[in-house]
Amino acid sequence: MAEFQKSASDTGSSGVQIALLTKRIEGLTAHLIKNKKDYATQRGLKKLLGQxxxxxxxxxxxxxxEYSKVMSGLGLRMK
Known part of the structure; x- marks a missing residue:
């Protein structure tokens, strides 16, 4: 996250938000591997993916x- 911040207190820029969402998505994905029938978490994951x-x-x-920097920094595919 720190590499995408524009200042020390930046938490709202798009790059930082994408990095934070990616971290949350990775956590939920790991949870769903163990708990396949947790449908509420599946719904939440889909919501985060859309956001x-x-x-x-x-x-x-x-x-x-900035988009290409964020995508390569997080290891995400560019659309």
């Missing part, structure tokens, strides 16, 4: 250089 996708689209339109 991250919207942020990625926004960042891609707004600042493509």
């Amino acid at each position: 991250r996708s919207r942020l990625q689209n926004y960042l891609k339109k707004r600042d493509f250089n």
